[in-house]
Amino acid sequence: MNSKPKADAATKATVSLPTKNGITLKVNGAVKQIEIAPWTTLLDALREHLGLTGTKKGCDHGQCGACTVLVNGKRITSCLTLAIMHDGAEVTTIEGLAEGEVLHPLQKAFVEHDAFQCGYCTPGQICSAVGLLREGKAKSPEDIRELMSGNICRCGAYANIVAAIEQVSRMGERGDEE
């Protein structure tokens, strides 16, 4: 909260801010170099420094899952990790899933199953689902529900989200796509 003093303003002036650090991220296939303060979260780096606002900030404390992205193929909440810890990593966000005009199978399934209402949690849900399917642990709708429980949807589109993921999961088993 903003109302608690972080530091006395007088002493604060004597503390020199650490210099910004340069890091390289491969975001959605493109190599990006950014200068960021060491405490910048990966979420803020994406949104504020790279202009990739598709990844959402819902709580900034890993409680809602809206900021889920894929780092080297694994799903993580980007608000709980510092960008500097991922120097050189490959990051995939919601903007990087479609191939041009062709939607990713999960994006397609989300439309088909009406797996969202307001759409704010959707980027996180979809990135999380991509990660989940890669993990290969979800064998049943119950597994999907449990393993997607870090991604909150207040509109309550869960049944449709699970159905969309299940459909793509089955396609994967049949080797249709992905």
Next chain:
Amino acid sequence: MGDRPAGVIGEKVERIGSRERLLGKASFAADIDLPEAVHLVAVRSERPHARIVGIDVSRAQHISECLRVFTAEDVPGRNRVGIIRKDQPLLADDKVRCIGDPVALVAAETLEAAREAAAAIRVEYEDISALFDPEEALRPGAPLVHADGNLLGRRTVKRGNPEAAFKHADVVVERVYTTAHLEHAYLEPDAGLGYMDGSTLVIHASTQNPHYDQKDVAELLGLDEGSVRIIQAATGGGFGSKLDLNVQGFVGLAAYLLNRPARMVYTREEAFLCTPKRHPLTIAYKSAANRDGRLLAADIRVVGDTGAYASYGPAVLNRVALHATGPYELPNLFVESVLAYTNNPTAGAMRGFGVPQIAFAHESQMDLLAAALGMSPLEIRLRNCYRIGSLTASGQELTGSVGIRATLDAVAPQYAAAVRERNGTVSGHIRRGVGIGSMMYGIGNTGQQNPATAHLELTLDGGVVLYSGAADVGQGSSTVLAQIAAAELGLQPEAIRTVIADTLLTTSAGATSASRQTYISGNAVLDAARKLKEVLLTEAADMLKFDRAKVILEHGSVRAVRDADRSVSFAEIARRCHKLGMPLKWQGFFDPDTTPLDLETGQGVPYATYAFATHVAEVSVDTLTGEVRCLRVVAAHDVGKAVNPQGVHGQICGGVAMGIGFALMEEFVPGQTESLKDYHIPSAADMPEVIPIIVEDPEPTGPFGAKGVGEPALVPTAPAILNAIADALGVRIYDLPAGLERVLQAALSARKP
């Protein structure tokens, strides 16, 4: 081959705005940035009730990059906001009335500097005795939250002679129910961006209520309404909270006074701290029935905590009183609903305006009466539910679209099966239970005008553009409105371009609240579409030299009924009209037929139509841990007509999710609850199997028979779950939420001999 193409009303349609949401391209308010925008952070009260003695901003002003600190004195117009009662300062002037009240606003070049400056501001307070209990607030001599008293309002509803009826009743049940403060917890924390476009202040807002925002921001700044433009950004849920101003006043003030773009984004903690909550209510409910299970009388007294400011409190107290009987005939009735100001967080609109709370009480009472009479819960509801010709609590005669009985019939087979299954499942400390919850819900605002307008434009290339001020916050109104226009004009919904919720381009549709947009804006769109259709048919008949009665609309053309070659396109008609100097835009209007309520008896016609629903919930209760699992919910909803059935299913499933939270886990404790870390809402793992059943008892005045479903979806779930827990344990819980401790306590008391 008629005028209305198949596949428009009642068919699966892709939600408008899907693609940009799936690609991460939708612009929510926090996604919109202008490089030169200043960042705003509010300084908020840490005291519940205190006079402001002084605000020392000197240290903040020394922070480089801090541009300006605003206080109440800087508000150029009227420093009061509020949709029903203007009682809330944008920035506190004389005193603060709750923790979180904004006292000052910092504008800085960076967010970090704004936060640092906000932290450096010292506010000197002189504490005033604070009130946290509405009953205490109403006692004579209580400290005053507002100068004109702590009573926000009182609504009474009176019918027949309840006292006499209680004397002759075979069974009387009297209980007290309580509910907690709830947080909306929409996933998108409130955010906005304001800037000057010439002499117009433009605000991109996360809102359910753009035209109201425009009025309040204009009044705050002393501007005329035309100088303020509100554009609804993609909005990440609202559930009632985003009916009130959140950041609009702040970004407006800063952008206007600094003549620079200004952005403000709440943290999750700030959204929890300072946005409205669901009203906690204490409901004393006494009801009586005769031996046959017919309800005879009820005496219902409700006291609620509206917190520091009015917000939508007046709407809640009215709705609670008028819905206190549930969907049942009650010839003898006394209801009193009272809300009091306290120094708790403001309570406002939250999906259902108090109806979810009162439904918990009336549905518990129905089960208690049934048990006392040895009757099944389904049977007592069937015996008392409204039908055509019934009189409601306000004495309104129901003349059509009364689908409550149909929803009960729809769930009956599943209810019977669930009871059989429960009887066959006995497993140690895990108990199974089945419960029913029913409800009615008045569509639109209570006993007052609440019109919507809409426009349709025919473009010179034959396209149709729909202009509506109705904010779509995820419930899908834009899609439904496009379907309605398309159906009337012989088009597919994709052919309709939509311009939504921009006060410069669209006229008011009223708020996205009270489940009103399908019915009210839907009718306004239909009205505009009929006018456009009239012109299309008349002009086409003239152009084709054909009988006006024998031409039809089809795929963007008008043609002779039996001669497809004799046709003119919408584009040709548009160009001809344009040449003749005719306007190519048509306005639609609809205001539901209501009457104001009698002040003393609450009699009148508060709503033009009602939605009805029944849920059956199956639960398992762990008597050792208090854990309740909701296993299945069968949810039957009379929506009149499902314009977009997939959307209706979505609303129902979402309502069930929120209902599970209300029933089992959600409780906002003022001064304690900070964020999603200590306020738990249902996740995918908490969801039961949901079986939605759409019941269509067409509303004669609805667009294609439609009513609404947004709030009704939530209302019956918690009552059904609580009745199921009582069924499982043989002990009833009267206080929500039924969290682990309460359930365990109930389980322990059930075990006692």
